[in-house]
Every structure is written in structure tokens, then in C-alpha cells.
Amino acid sequence: MVGKRSLKTTVCLVFLLLPFIISAVASAAPEKVVDQAGVWSDSERAILSSEADRMGQTYQMDIVLVTTDDAGGKTPRDYADDYFDQNGYGVGPDASGILLLLDFDNREVYISTSGEAIRYMTDARIESVLDAVFDGGMLESRYFDAAGSFLRETESFLQAGIPEDQYTETEGQRILTWAEGLVGLLISGTAGTGFFVSTRKRYQAKTRPAVFDFRQNSIAQLIPYEDNLVNTFVTTRIRPPVNPTGGGGLSGSGRSTVHRSGSGRMHGGGGRRF
Amino acid sequence: MATGTYHCPNCGAGLKYQPDLQKVTCDFCRSSFLPAEIEAFENKKQTKKAADQADVEHLVAYHCDNCGAEVVTDDTTAATFCYYCHNPVLITERLSGVFRPQKVIPFTIDKDSAIKRFQEYANKWKFIPRDFTGASQLEKMTGLYLPHWMVDYEADIDYSGKATQIRRWTTGQTEYTEHKEFNVNRQGTIAVNHLHEVAIRKIDKGLIDSITPYDETKAVDFSSAYLAGFFAEKYDIEQSEVEEPVAERARQYVRTLVQDTIGAYHEIQLERSSIDFHSVDWTYALLPAWVLTYQYRGQTYLYAVNGQTGKVFGSLPVNNRKLGLTSGIIAAVLLAAAVLGGLFLW
Known part of the structure; x- marks a missing residue:
């Protein structure tokens, strides 16, 4: 009885430790x-x-x-x-x-x-x-x-x-530096102030020069006209080939x-x- | 006669011009008349009175025709209301002689629609003070006829030159350019009518110019019946003062109109381009506007609504607290977004 139990325990122990044994063997000589x-x-x-x-x-x-x-x-x-x-x-x-x-x-x-x-x-x-x-x-x-x-x-x-x-x-994860925080503060502060100032400016209506619909209020009486073609000529030139430009990034x-x-x-x- | 109130031919009450009906109406007996009818009726009445009124003309103070109370006016006011009986009063000596307008564009926007237009304009803006579009404030909206110098120009045109049309196409590596040259001649006359310029200093010219355009073709011959129920001013800028700037504008318009007839060429070389004004016809005209003033933090804001088209213009007061709060929120949200974005997205 005692011998059987100790055998069982040993087998269990071996199975439990098997991964460690294998890894120990593997780490001993990793290819x-x-x-x-x-x-x-x-x-x-x-x-x-x-x-x-x-x-x-x-x-x-x-x-x-x-x-x-x-x-x-x-x-x-x-x-x-x-x-x-x-x-x-x-x-x-x-x-x-x-x-x-x-x-x-x-x-x-x-x-x-x-x-x-x-x-x-x-x-x-x-x-x-x-x-x-x-x-x-x-x-x-x-x-x-x-x-x-x-x-x-x-x-x-x-x-x-x-x-x-x-x-x-x-x-995908960063810690902000003081300088970056300052830049953020500066940008948001500028945006807030910019919004304030630009809105105030927008409310200040800009006067416009008088608009007058002169087309509706005008009458043209011109002698009948026709634009006569008097000359035609064609010039040519060779187009230089366009150089492809490569793009590149900086890291x-x-x-x-x-x-x-x-x-x-x-x-x-x-x-x-x- | 120094002042005038148009009285209803039927019942004798004061008459007012109604923009929506384009008629003069009596609030008391509900009669309505065309301005021309009233004019005829008044002329008949006035010839009778002319003799006994002759010596009143030099008076500096004006009296309401209706109740007899003294009417205090500015030195340019031509039409106003009696402070006591609220009847419309016309200062007729400021509407006669050289001050008699020849043309008038009648109001087509009445007070209610002017108020509505103004509310639509103001409510588009979020940072205005709360009482700005309140009823008691808008009640101050005043209908005002503004004096203008109006002019019809006629100019002789003589243009001649060469115009080029260019067409470009490519075959393989070769680019071809075809030039077509045309002879261009334009002769004749161009008339620009109803060109107008503000003739009063009291109201900012920029404000009045900014509610243009008016539809000048709707201008009618003047009758003082149109003024009943509105304020009106007489000019204090002489015609000679506006002649030069108006002529320059007219020249510009004529030049544009000639260019329009020449149309779509790529290049135009003119050998001759003369514009010769030869007949000029000036008239004195009244143009309608609703005006409104608003006091806010010691500053006066002035608004004008075109009495014919309903176009609104004027600087808006800013509620600094409201705007400051929103700006602060924008800055805070942006900062939060920048910090979060910097931490997780970069």
C-alpha cells in the first residue's frame, strides 16, 4: 500500500515538474x-x-x-x-x-x-x-x-x-514632459484667446462700399458689332519631361x-x- | 405753411402711410387712399388757406397742425411726430423749394417685418446681451427717409482694338498654341441711371451704404403723403460735393459694361477706349430705412434695416462674460484633448 502510494506520488510529481524539467533542459542548450x-x-x-x-x-x-x-x-x-x-x-x-x-x-x-x-x-x-x-x-x-x-x-x-x-x-503609450505640457497649455491658451478676440472682431460689422446694381439700372445702345478674325498662327514648344519626386519620412x-x-x-x- | 399733417378726407383724423398696402390709411375710420389722391385733396385745401398762412413761414418753432402743441425738431428734420398727440407732422418748408425731393422709394417693409428681420439677424449671434432683442428695445425701431442725390448718366463709347483667343493642346512631347486675333469695335451710348449717394452727414455713410442695394427702378415721383407716419431728413450735403466720387463710380460701371460686351478673350489690346459723359441729370431722392439704437456699457450701437429689401447692418454688442466663459471652456477642452492625445495617441 505504502509502496503504491509513493509510486503514484512520484509519477504525479514528475508530471507536475515536467514543464520545468523540459525548460531546464532546453535552456541548458538552446539552439x-x-x-x-x-x-x-x-x-x-x-x-x-x-x-x-x-x-x-x-x-x-x-x-x-x-x-x-x-x-x-x-x-x-x-x-x-x-x-x-x-x-x-x-x-x-x-x-x-x-x-x-x-x-x-x-x-x-x-x-x-x-x-x-x-x-x-x-x-x-x-x-x-x-x-x-x-x-x-x-x-x-x-x-x-x-x-x-x-x-x-x-x-x-x-x-x-x-x-x-x-x-x-x-x-502607443507616452509620458508627457514638462515642455510638452507647456506647449499644450500655450496652444490651448492661444486658441481660447484667439476665439475671444476673433469673435469680438466678427461682431464688429465691417461697413461695405455701396452696392449698386448697375446692370439693372443701365441701358446700352451700341452700334451692331461683330468681331472679325484677322489673323491666326500656331506656335509650338517641346515640353520638358516631368521628374518624378520620391518621398521619404524622418524618424x-x-x-x-x-x-x-x-x-x-x-x-x-x-x-x-x- | 410751416407744418403739415395729412388729415383724412372722410373723418379728419391723422393719416399714415402703410408700406404693406402702399397706401395712406386712416386708423380711425379705416379709409385708405393712394398718395396721389391725398396730394390732390391737400392741394385744394391749401390754396384756400394760402393767404392767411403766408406770414407764418419765418417761424423757427413748429406747431402741430392737429393739436397746436410746439414741435421741437433737429435742423434737418423734415417729417416727425407730435410729442403730445402722436400725429405725424411734416415740416413742409423743409420739403419745398430746393428741398423738395423729386423721387422717393416708398417703404415696403413695415415696422413689424423690420423688427422680425432684425431679430433674425441678431439671433444668429450667440454672445449678445440678453435684453438686446427684447420687445421694449425693438419698439424703438424708427422708420426714416434718408436724403440721397440720385443721378442718371449717359456716356458715348468709342472702343477699338485687337483681341486674341488662345487654344492649347499637346501631341506627344510637343505643345501647340493657336492664337486667333480679332478686330474689336464698340461704339454707341451707355446710360447708367439712378446712381445715388448719401446726402446727409448726421448718419454714418458706411452704415447706410452697407444696407444697399435698393431696387432703384421702384423709385416713384415724390409726394409728401409717402412721409406720413415716418421720420424724414433734408439733405445737408450739397450736390456739388458728391459729383466727383459719383462720376468716378459711373465711369467704373460704364467701363465694366463695355468689357462685358467684349467678353471671353484671353488677351485684349485696346488702341482706343474713350468714355465721354455728355448728359447728366441730377435728382433729389428719399430712400427708406428703419433705424435702431442700442445703449450697452456706455457705447451706442446703431442699426439700419433697408426699408425696401429688409437687409440689416450694424455692429453687435458682445456680452464679454458669456464669450469669456465659452473661450475658457474651449481652451480647457483643447488642453484636455492635447494631454490625452499626447499620452495615448501620439
């Missing part, structure tokens, strides 16, 4: 290159993996490369964030790391950042890394070269350190935009469709 879409050869994967490991050790963060051809209905951002969170990536208490996702389901490249890496990889830098990925092979389907470009460009930024003007801003170079992922942790990141 840095996960090629679910099968775009890299074994040797390519080995090269990327060793490079990612080296960079991760140098800068104390996990550099992760993931490909997928089935995002399971998730957006690339959610997929990348969740993949990072659920597979136990990240170094240190704030789980610092950078994940590159090549999402062949949504046809988007997404870079997810976490922890200290958020501060390194500002929005502008992520855009720049994405530029490198697309120019470095993504567009020509050379996925190994694209991943290499990602690693090179990322390392150059990690080397450069956290920008001096870096600040972290949560997407704060020092900003890292973060959002909350499904697990509740904060992530930075950015993506681009291909």
Missing part, C-alpha cells in the same frame, strides 16, 4: 539557428551558428536566427517575440537577445530585440539592419548571405555601443520603440515584407 523552413544547408547552419555563438558571448546576449514556413496564423512580430520568450532565449535577468526571423509564411523579415539589446538596436538601426538583409541577399533568395549580412551589420552596431541619445518609448534616430509580447515581456523590433 541558436533554427531552420524550420529548410533554407540553409548543414554547413551553412554550422557557420551561422558558430558566428552567432561567438557574437552572443562577446556582447552577453543571445543572437538567434529562425526561419519558418508556417507561422501558425501569427503575425511575424508575435511569432518572433513568442519564439524568443517560449524557448528560453536571453542572457541575464532581462533576457537580452536579438532574434532574426525569416517568415516565409507571411513573407516578412522581422527582427525582435529583448532586454539590453533593445537599447543597442534603436529603430533606426533595425531599419539599417533590414536594409542590409534585403540588399545582402534576401531579394535574390540568397538566404545564407542575407543572414550573414544580418550578423555583420548587427555586430557593427553592437561594437558601436548604445547611442548617446538612445531612449526607450513604449508603443528619430535615437528611438527604440518597444511593445509587450504575448508572454508579457517587452520587445523591440521591426520588419519589412519581401
